[in-house]
Amino acid sequence: MFSQEGPDRRKEEDRIREEHRLPPGQALTIKFPVLHYGPVPPFNAATWDLRIWGEIEKEVSWTWEEFNQLPRTQIQMDLHCVTRWSKADTLWEGVLVRTLVEQGLIRPRPAARYVMQHAEYGFTVNLPLEIVLQDNFLLATHFDGQPITPDHGFPLRGVIGAIAGRDDLKTPYLWKGAKWLRGLEFMSQDRLGFWEKAGYSNSADIWKEERFA
Ligand SMILES: Nc1nc2c(c(=O)[nH]1)N[C@H]1C(S)=C(S)[C@@H](COP(=O)(O)O)O[C@H]1N2
Numbered sequence: 001m002f003s004q005e006g007p008d009r010r011k012e013e014d015r016i017r018e019e020h021r022l023p024p025g026q027a028l029t030i031k032f033p034v035l036h037y038g039p040v041p042p043f044n045a046a047t048w049d050l051r052i053w054g055e056i057e058k059e060v061s062w063t064w065e066e067f068n069q070l071p072r073t074q075i076q077m078d079l080h081c082v083t084r085w086s087k088a089d090t091l092w093e094g095v096l097v098r099t100l101v102e103q104g105l106i107r108p109r110p111a112a113r114y115v116m117q118h119a120e121y122g123f124t125v126n127l128p129l130e131i132v133l134q135d136n137f138l139l140a141t142h143f144d145g146q147p148i149t150p151d152h153g154f155p156l157r158g159v160i161g162a163i164a165g166r167d168d169l170k171t172p173y174l175w176k177g178a179k180w181l182r183g184l185e186f187m188s189q190d191r192l193g194f195w196e197k198a199g200y201s202n203s204a205d206i207w208k209e210e211r212f213a
Pocket residue numbers: 032033034035036037038081082119120123151152153174175176177178179180195
């Protein structure tokens with residue numbers, strides 16, 4: 001896998017493996033593959049919004065302009081895709097759901113246990129609230145200092161990966177972050193998202209190699 005990327009890739013893979021950052025069955029890539037179902041949606045800053053609803057005290061909706069005023073965070077993460085590529089040390093910038101909850105901008109009800117990400121064209125992906133509130137789940141607008149490219153989820157995507165040294169965090173595969181994100185639904189009970197209904201693992205733990213259900 002990825003032998004065409006040459007000796008640099010191999011050296012980098014050895015380093016990441018020695019640092020215990022390469023989960024079982026994964027190979028490192030220097031590239032950033034694009035994977036999704038369906039077309040890349042258009043973006044209109046005048047009509048775009050991010051809606052938060054469900055098991056929360058008060059529904060919220062932010063315009064693109066409003067979303068960009070929210071408190072921001074940068075995180076560096078290793079991405080691990082269920083199709084067996086991993087990418088180390090990726091830099092993301094955006095908004096942590098944890099920050100929004102801490103600042104009272106989102107107020108989950110006690111019954112809230114799970115969160116469904118809703119993306120353009122009806123794409124969905126579910127996660128436990130516990131994971132959505134971790135430091136490694138970001139509502140990301142920027143990758144590598146630039147706005148995310150359209151095929152990686154512009155203008156906004158959920159992104160989840162492993163933070164080196166943070167063994168306290170649960171890390172699922174990359175598909176658990178929705179590109180072209182438009183909504184977060186807080187739920188008292190779990191529901192399966194798009195790929196989970198298609199037979200992917202619901203828990204999707206990279207270290208336990210939970211790829212398929
Ligand atoms: N809206 C949307 N988001 C999605 C998907 C999709 O089909 N639609 N696929 C997921 C899958 S399967 C993967 S592996 C990652 C890939 O992200 P990337 O294209 O930035 O590498 O996006 C995830 N987010």
